[in-house]
Amino acid sequence: MTRPDAAPSIARAAAARGTGFFGCWLLLAGPGWSNPAAAPVADVVVGLLAAAAATWASLHLLAPTPGRLRLGALGRLVLRFLWQSIVGGIDVARRALAPRLSLQPGYLVYPARPPPGPRRALFGALTSLVPGTLPVGTDSRGALVYHCLDLRQPVADGLARDEALMIAVCGEEATDV
Amino acid sequence: MTLALNVFTIVAVVLGLVFFLAGTVGLLRFPDTLTRLHALTKADNLGLGLVVLGLLPQVAWPFGGLKLIALWLLALLAGATVGPLLGHAVWTHARGREPPP
């Protein structure tokens, strides 16, 4: 991981995360101010300190990965998962409220391309919102195991599309396999 | 305009209630622990999302509205973390008792 652009990449990640944390702090503290422009300086200093501490912790807990996010693809990913989580909710609700339960639960082994680590975890978390799938672990060959509500649905096709979109967002990481 | 926004609020909140009900019914009706987890992680997150959507026209902007959206994203993140975590624990146990899938 000793790349020549490692330092700027950390600085950029710190700036981006710090801005995000300060934004979160503004959301938490902001509604108390009648006029955001007249916020007391002392309050804002506390907020900046809190954002700096959060950034420090976040850089230690989750080191920035090299490479840039592709924003266009990120937008498509966010839209797809919002839509998928809506479809997933409707799917579960329809099954729960139907007079006769229509379930065929079972396991599906999916050889996910993101390597074990933060990206695999992110892929698992995102796909847990997809209709009818819940990642439950990794098998002995390193493939993700999903529990499915209904094995009659084309679950693997959907997962492959999610995976392709996620790789379009963060780029493919070299795997050790 | 206010009337239209109020109708929007009512429709979205009522739809949200339907999903909360569905989550509870799924929790009570689905046959095993993992299928119940599906009901939990998907239905009630959508219910909360619809309630938040319905409340958006009723709160002060920008802070009030953005805070509601941030709260929903937090709940979504929590659901997406908790579901696989619990699923993993249940699956590990189930695998110990019978041959892996």
Next chain:
Amino acid sequence: MSEFLLVAALCVLGTVALGLVAILRGPTPADRLSAAQLLGTGGVAALLLLGVATDTAGVTDLALVLALLAAFAAVAFVTQRTPADVVAEPASPPAQEPE
């Protein structure tokens, strides 16, 4: 509008109360925790509805704390127990709940 939101909050609380049956019924600790998670999300929704209905901004912060605590409860549950504990069914038939 605030009357409608109050009634909606009560309805959410009603479904959450139904979910309490699942906490009693189990049968495994993981099932009970699932029901408790439902209580977390439902509680957040009910608090948000109450906060807007009564125009109390602070209630949103309560909802935020509840959402955080529900997530941390689940994480603590999973990390502090062995997998066998998570799905262990009661060894003997459960005693009748006192009415």
